[in-house]
Amino acid sequence: MSEKKISWSEGVWLTEPPLCYEKEGALVAEALKGSDYWQTTMYGFQRDNGHSLVVPWSGGDAVEVSFHLTGFENLYDQAGLMLWSHSGQWIKAGVEINDSVPHVGAVVTAGYSDWSLSPVPEWEGKIITIRASRLRDAVIIRARAEQQPWRTIRVCRLHPEEDWQVGPYLCAPTNAGLQVAFTGWRWTKPDTDVHVQPLAEGSE
Template sequence: MDHRHDIGWDEATWLNPPAATARDGADLLVTARDGSDFWRTTGYGFVRDDGHALLTGFPAGSAVEVTFLARFDALYDQAGLMIRVDESSWIKAGVEMSDGVPHLGAVVTHGRSDWSLSPVPDWDGRLVTVRASRTGDAVTVRARTPEDPWRMVRLAPLEAEAEASAGPFCCSPRRAGLQVRFTRFTTGLADTALHEDPVG
């Protein structure tokens, strides 16, 4: 049984409002600000905390899903799902343009950021769903397109007692004009096992 329920776009709160938002039917169109990003120190030596994230509560035992569509043209164009405790403890996962190809990846940050990527050239211009499921001291992140099965993206630590929020995010570190179409934002029950496919 599908226990997910939709989160209205007006029911969540922006961290760093984007350049523009608009409604197209049930979808939310988000235009990222030029230079927006989330990153802390590693490899690049700078801290960025001005990307755009629309966040709702993410308690233990729950899952959040975000579905989106975008054309990524510039290096580091990105969109997906963010999980946030504070400015130095967060996770972002989704699709990001790197070396001219869309990549599925995640950045996990606890004081300093790391970054993992896997190329998904066939996902270009397709709907993508990212799901984060919180159980115990961990978050399991998966992603898929409507035509593909779930892929494991990351198993990352998140303290069981941490007060976290989660929701759709996008950034455009190198240009203005990136627009992302978010088509669904849902919450529900956490997955019951690490290697079990989520409901739906």
């Protein structure tokens, strides 16, 4: 398929943010202080009150979410793409602040959460796109800044017996005030192989 935009009005919030509005085609949302997604590992707590705007995902198409990486200032401020089945089964991928530096990474949760990340200070101020594409029993998660080449950040199992929803998400675990401008949400061509760059039409 060719690229197809998903309108913001198609999505349903898992937890509605305190502020949300459209501006010049973008969706601007503010995260509540203490909003987060995490299940038990290392920290011991369980949180699923982050803000995710989701639609059903059959897996036949890839999904992409784009946002401006500006205004991320506090520890764990984050935004990106959520793949959601239920509170004990989800995957989030995006950019978050860790030790005052933006990091791209993913958390995969199947009862317990794990965390992988890599610093990307050079992405500050750019439009970031996070992409997920199913391939057999796995999902390939990629990210890029503007029109740079895609960077593969995670390949993990996507449980085929579960129903999945996908869309943009944001969290502010430690401080209030994070506002994120999401600039795009779309279906596009799925990946053909983990070693082949996607043929998606690019970020907005």
